[in-house]
Amino acid sequence: MNSITISPQKKTTPSVWSESSIPLVSVLAHELRNPLTNIMLTVHLLESKILDDNDRMYIDIIRRSSTKINDLINDLLKGQRKDEIKTEKHSIHQLLDDVIELASDRLILKKVIVKKNYAPYDLKIKMDSPKIKIALTNIVINAIDAMPSEKGELKLGTKLIKGRCAVSIQDNGIGISKENLPLIFEPYFTSKQNGVGVGLAATKDILQSNKIDVRVESLVGHGTRFILLFEKNRMTAKIRNLNGHQHTITGNRMPVLIACEA
Ligand SMILES: Nc1ncnc2c1ncn2[C@@H]1O[C@H](COP(=O)(O)OP(=O)(O)OP(=O)(O)O)[C@@H](O)[C@H]1O
Ligand SMILES: [Mg+2]
Incomplete structure (x- = not known):
């Protein structure tokens, strides 16, 4: 009989659950899967019982959101594996469309209008x-x-600014006060009743490790x-020249400014 015993940490054999072996975020993501599976199974059972169209719409939102959480957990677990850190070329427009798709139910529930103003060429970035x-x-x-x-x-x-790809995400919400603006990337800073203050701290870490600069502009009430x-x-970037031929330009050969519309 083969067996393995995982005992609480001894100095000589590091625990498989220790921070150095499996990051806490992976353990958490893994544990989230169990209750999520229960939600998905329950939704599946409810789907056959609910006939009212309106109720069905809400069940659809729970199902889609659970699937998205599941996909995110899978991405996160894969991304944490040291042998699978991938920095592949990816279309920035595709990425933004994926993000809008991920947030689509929230956008629908709040009846938010989305306006896209993408550069007229596809920008691919190693990330x-x-x-x-x-x-x-x-x-x-x-x-x-x-x-x-x-x-x-x-x-x-x-758009391209001085040869660098710029992505802007703009809302017409409540804005951020001058006092709060320097704090928004701090862990656990939140102005929301049910906020945790983790979202932008995690975002900052991800952007920094991918060498992405971020600038935030805000006006209270606007x-x-x-x-x-x-x-x-x-x-x-794949660009068409005046006689319609497509060609690819890379990195430092990128023109200073190709198009500029916010
Ligand atoms: N677009 C925005 N408009 C207004 N305030 C914002 C915006 N983005 C961030 N903030 C401010 O920054 C704070 C920190 O954001 P962050 O995402 O880190 O935490 P949170 O949204 O409060 O909670 P959570 O951890 O659930 O994301 C917010 O509470 C809010 O005050
Ligand atoms: Mg947040």
Whole structure:
């Protein structure tokens, strides 16, 4: 009979649960899966019993949200594995569309209008896309939280600034005061009744480890804009010249400014 015994930490044999072996975030993500599976199974059972269209819509939202949490947990668990840290080239427009899809139920429930103003060419950037997706989703969810129901307008833009890809996420929400602005990336800073204050602290870590600069502009009563600036030498762009031929340019050969519309 084969057996293995995991005992509480001895100095000579590090525990498989220790921070150095498996990061706490992976343990947490793993544990979240159990109650999530229960939710998904219960929703599945309820689906066959609910006939009213309105109630079905709410069940659909629970099902879609649970699936999204499950996908995020899978991405997170994969991303934490040391052998699978991936910095692959990824379309920034695709990434933003994925983020909007992740937040779609919240956008629908709050009746927020989404306006996209993407650069007319596809920008591909070398990055750890599952983590960047989490970072961008945190920014978007905060933007949705800050906006009033039925009057919210979320603007997403991409453009090149001095040869660097800039992504802007802008809301017309409550804005951030001058006093609070320097605090928003601090762990556990929150102005929300049910907030934890973890979203932007985690976002900052992810952006920093992917060498992305972030700038936040805000006006109380008018709204907030997050601008993310990606590193120049991680980018490629497919551009058509005047006679319609498509060509790819990379990193430092990127023109200073191709298009500029926020
Ligand atoms: N778009 C925004 N508009 C207004 N305030 C914002 C915006 N984004 C962030 N903030 C402010 O920054 C604070 C910190 O945001 P953060 O995402 O870290 O925490 P949270 O949203 O309060 O809680 P959670 O941990 O659940 O995300 C918010 O409580 C809010 O005061
Ligand atoms: Mg948040």
